[in-house]
Amino acid sequence: MAYKTIVEDNIDVLVAGAGLGGTGAAFEARYWGQDKKIVIAEKANIDRSGAVAQGLYAINCYMGTRFGENNPEDHVRYARIDLMGMVREDLLFDMARHVDSTVHNFEDWGLPIMRDKEKGSFLREGRWQIMIHGESYKPIVAEAAKKNADKVFNRICVTHLLMDEAKENRVAGAVGFNVRTGDFHVFKSKTVICGAGGASNIFKPRSVGEGAGRVWYAPWSSGSAYALMINAGAKMTQMENRIVLARFKDGYGPVGAYFLHLKTYTQNAYGEEYESKWFPELQKLVGKEYLDPEVSHLTHRPIPTCLRNHCIIHEVNAGRGPIHMVTMHSFQDPHLEEIGWHNFLGMTVGQAVLWAATDVDPKNENPELTTSEPYVMGSHATGCGAWCSGPEDISPPEYFWGYNRMTTIEGLFGAGDAVGGTPHAFSSGSFTEGRLAAKAACKYIDDGKAEGITVSEKQIFDRKEEVFKPLEHYKVHRNEIVAGTVNPNYHNPRQALDRLQKLMDEYGGGVTVNYMTNDKLLSIGLKKLKIMEEDLEKIAAQDLHELLRAWEVKHRHRASECVLQHTLFRKETRWPGYYYRGDAMKLDDENWHVLTVSRRDPKTGEYTMEKAPLYHLVDDDEVAAAE
Amino acid sequence: MPTFVYMTRCDGCGHCVDICPSDIMHIDKTYRRAYNIEPNMCWECYSCVKACPQNAIDVRGYADFAPLGHSVRVIRDEEKGVIAWRIKFRNGEKDLNLLAPITTKPWGSATPDLRKETAPTQEQRDSQQLYSEPKYIRMDDGDVHTLESNGLKMKVGVYY
Ligand SMILES: Cc1cc2nc3c(=O)[nH]c(=O)nc-3n(C[C@H](O)[C@H](O)[C@H](O)COP(=O)(O)OP(=O)(O)OC[C@H]3O[C@@H](n4cnc5c(N)ncnc54)[C@H](O)[C@@H]3O)c2cc1C
Ligand code: SF4
Ligand code: SF4
Numbered sequence: 001m002a003y004k005t006i007v008e009d010n011i012d013v014l015v016a017g018a019g020l021g022g023t024g025a026a027f028e029a030r031y032w033g034q035d036k037k038i039v040i041a042e043k044a045n046i047d048r049s050g051a052v053a054q055g056l057y058a059i060n061c062y063m064g065t066r067f068g069e070n071n072p073e074d075h076v077r078y079a080r081i082d083l084m085g086m087v088r089e090d091l092l093f094d095m096a097r098h099v100d101s102t103v104h105n106f107e108d109w110g111l112p113i114m115r116d117k118e119k120g121s122f123l124r125e126g127r128w129q130i131m132i133h134g135e136s137y138k139p140i141v142a143e144a145a146k147k148n149a150d151k152v153f154n155r156i157c158v159t160h161l162l163m164d165e166a167k168e169n170r171v172a173g174a175v176g177f178n179v180r181t182g183d184f185h186v187f188k189s190k191t192v193i194c195g196a197g198g199a200s201n202i203f204k205p206r207s208v209g210e211g212a213g214r215v216w217y218a219p220w221s222s223g224s225a226y227a228l229m230i231n232a233g234a235k236m237t238q239m240e241n242r243i244v245l246a247r248f249k250d251g252y253g254p255v256g257a258y259f260l261h262l263k264t265y266t267q268n269a270y271g272e273e274y275e276s277k278w279f280p281e282l283q284k285l286v287g288k289e290y291l292d293p294e295v296s297h298l299t300h301r302p303i304p305t306c307l308r309n310h311c312i313i314h315e316v317n318a319g320r321g322p323i324h325m326v327t328m329h330s331f332q333d334p335h336l337e338e339i340g341w342h343n344f345l346g347m348t349v350g351q352a353v354l355w356a357a358t359d360v361d362p363k364n365e366n367p368e369l370t371t372s373e374p375y376v377m378g379s380h381a382t383g384c385g386a387w388c389s390g391p392e393d394i395s396p397p398e399y400f401w402g403y404n405r406m407t408t409i410e411g412l413f414g415a416g417d418a419v420g421g422t423p424h425a426f427s428s429g430s431f432t433e434g435r436l437a438a439k440a441a442c443k444y445i446d447d448g449k450a451e452g453i454t455v456s457e458k459q460i461f462d463r464k465e466e467v468f469k470p471l472e473h474y475k476v477h478r479n480e481i482v483a484g485t486v487n488p489n490y491h492n493p494r495q496a497l498d499r500l501q502k503l504m505d506e507y508g509g510g511v512t513v514n515y516m517t518n519d520k521l522l523s524i525g526l527k528k529l530k531i532m533e534e535d536l537e538k539i540a541a542q543d544l545h546e547l548l549r550a551w552e553v554k555h556r557h558r559a560s561e562c563v564l565q566h567t568l569f570r571k572e573t574r575w576p577g578y579y580y581r582g583d584a585m586k587l588d589d590e591n592w593h594v595l596t597v598s599r600r601d602p603k604t605g606e607y608t609m610e611k612a613p614l615y616h617l618v619d620d621d622e623v624a625a626a627e
Numbered sequence: 628m629p630t631f632v633y634m635t636r637c638d639g640c641g642h643c644v645d646i647c648p649s650d651i652m653h654i655d656k657t658y659r660r661a662y663n664i665e666p667n668m669c670w671e672c673y674s675c676v677k678a679c680p681q682n683a684i685d686v687r688g689y690a691d692f693a694p695l696g697h698s699v700r701v702i703r704d705e706e707k708g709v710i711a712w713r714i715k716f717r718n719g720e721k722d723l724n725l726l727a728p729i730t731t732k733p734w735g736s737a738t739p740d741l742r743k744e745t746a747p748t749q750e751q752r753d754s755q756q757l758y759s760e761p762k763y764i765r766m767d768d769g770d771v772h773t774l775e776s777n778g779l780k781m782k783v784g785v786y787y
Contacts, residue, residue: 032758048646065772073777108737147738213689220648
């Protein structure tokens with residue numbers, strides 16, 4: 001192999017993937033480890049990488065304890081009901097009690113946060129969201145990480161974690177390649193904080209052809225956080241908890257500020273309120289604990305997001321689509337109109353492009369909404385990710401093994417999308433989780449837990465061979481055909497991605513089957529993924545860019561497999577509106593008021609599934625809390 | 628193609644190549660100018676558009692749903708700390724100009740170097756505090772929340 005091997009040795013904290021979680025980790029690690037070597041390996045350019053690359057117009061997780069607005073336990077109640085009971089309350093409480101300090105730091109660094117002129121507090125969009133001018137959110141947090149890391153390696157696609165050969169189940173760093181130079185990078189590190197983000201594009205998107213990149217979560221979110229950890233043998237949780245989003249049609253423009261701040265609302269094609277019509281039937285499916293409009297009204301307890309999706313899906317299927325967002329009233333106010341547009345320009349420019357292209361002026365016309373394809377992530381409003389230890393002062397024994405946010409692999413920590421069971425962390429919560437993981441990682445090292453890590457030349461050599469195999473495979477087989485992309489010995493990365501998406505869509509409950517699946521479909525899906533895995537060994541990359549895509553699709557494939565395993569294991573429809581198990585339509589609290597945990601054996605590829613206890617640390621007396 | 632590059636404006640400086648999170652802005656070997664090599668992996672995130680010193684990159688809405696004839700242009704100025712947008716509708720009836728701040732401090736000046744902070748004490752290390760806490764959490768001198776401080780008790784057993 002022609003590519004150079006570059007070894008970075010003696011790293012204390014390696015941050016793999018520097019989005020919001022990773023930047024938080026690199027920043028905070030410096031404080032607790034002022035003498036430690038902190039290195040970042042990032043697939044893109046840290047200044048504009050990850051889900052926040054184009055900016056955000058709101059920080060979705062802020063307690064406002066300073067202004068007497070909320071306490072951490074309030075947030076736990078909210079996230080718990082939104083996720084139909086299934087959250088790691090220890091992790092959530094822990095994130096929520098620190099998140100305000102993160103946001104106050106952001107403001108200090110220059111992030112423009114809007115103020116409520118009367119109250120002096122941050123301008124709220126809703127109970128948990130505050131409004132920002134966030135076009136430069138990512139460059140600002142990247143500055144903080146760059147200033148505090150020893151080295152930042154941009155354009156490194158991390159492909160594997162390295163494992164320690166002196167002690168079983170302990171991490172020893174990571175490897176990857178530079179997508180520009182092709183150099184093979186070896187990072188030998190005592191700890192790794194995995195922040196490589198969630199997964200878009202594992203289900204077939206609604207957009208097609210040239211527009212296929214128009215997905216809601218960024219197309220570069222390749223599920224690497226999950227694949228890296230699963231391949232290393234980390235336990236995962238809640239991977240069945242994929243999310244479907246209601247968004248403005250085609251552009252995927254966010255609806256949060258529209259609903260909450262601009263006070264818009266939805267109606268069906270005939271101008272009718274449709275949501276409440278579906279509630280009685282839905283209540284039979286999920287039970288009164290989870291859908292009680294009366295209590296919701298009294299206490300402002302939200303109706304779970306997935307259930308609202310359910311209503312949209314069913315109203316459209318009943319022939320009364322499309323669903324419209326009623327913007328015409330609010331947009332008569334020039335100030336609100338401006339906010340509406342800024343909201344897109346700050347985080348989903350594609351929606352502004354679409355409305356300009358189709359002459360949709362929300363002042364004169366109510367735009368269409370639709371439900372998206374499913375996504376897998378653990379920081380937005382779903383809880384997919386690694387099974388991690390919680391903090392020592394909160395976590396019950398089953399949730400605690402010493403170091404906060406450490407996965408079941410020693411020395412391997414998670415942040416943001418990588419951590420399971422902590423939905424509604426969003427950008428600020430992901431950064432906060434990075435901070436928590438960093439402090440714990442430094443402690444882990446200081447406690448002497450990372451002594452004597454060994455990585456053999458063989459491990460490195462084997463990985464290198466594996467990493468560049470798609471280039472080799474292309475070289476060997478391309479001349480068997482005259483030209484073009486059809487070759488009997490390989491698929492290219494795009495062909496593989498199309499195959500994965502079609503499979504996940506049809507068997508895993510994607511958009512073309514109305515989010516419906518069952519045990520038979522899931523079993524077929526898993527079988528097909530297994531065969532696809534053999535073909536992924538023969539994936540061909542004609543250049544370094546395709547090599548990047550090859551590894552992205554391999555990571556997406558692994559994440560997908562875990563999603564199907566979990567969906568098959570949980571024999572109930574816990575989140576109607578995100579997906580339905582046709583063979584187990586009802587939410588079944590008796591058997592499934594539990595967290596699901598999986599582990600893939602790295603040697604055999606076999607999955608072990610188990611149920612883990614769901615502890616509620618916070619009471620559910622919403623009425624008392626509201627008073 | 629979501630982004631495209633005007634041939635006459637691009638000078639091949641590579642800023643767009645450096646920034647694109649999707650690794651799809653590349654320099655064409657023949658023309659030595661940039662182009663989008665994989666439009667179906669473009670998010671229209673505008674990172675490259677904002678980074679181009681020649682204003683050579685533009686966006687044409689996705690062919691699967693966006694008709695031709697519109698424009699959304701942007702100028703981002705780090706020195707002044709502002710971003711300016713101009714949105715022109717296809718039918719020419721709407722032409723919006725919008726301006727927003729991107730920072731409140733001179734660029735990059737306010738992010739701290741934590742090597743220079745006083746080293747944390749053992750007590751801080753053993754506590755639940757993070758950097759800048761408890762001060763940054765709330766105005767009073769209240770410390771990090773615990774279950775106890777918030778009057779919460781862990782429930783025994785597993786139930787809802
Ligand atoms: C359209 C949209 C709107 C949103 N709106 C809001 C909002 O209004 N408010 C809010 O608070 N949150 C919002 N969010 C959510 C928020 O952006 C995420 O919760 C947060 O960014 C997740 O952080 P993360 O660090 O886990 O992942 P990311 O920020 O996505 O970071 C992952 C990083 O890992 C890198 N990476 C990936 N694979 C590899 C690899 N193999 N090797 C090396 N590096 C790799 C990526 O390049 C990236 O930098 C929104 C997200 C989207 C997409
Ligand atoms: S708009 Fe974003 S994804 Fe598209 S080419 Fe530019 S930087 Fe890359
Ligand atoms: S940044 Fe602009 S001028 Fe420079 S290479 Fe890209 S398109 Fe050309």
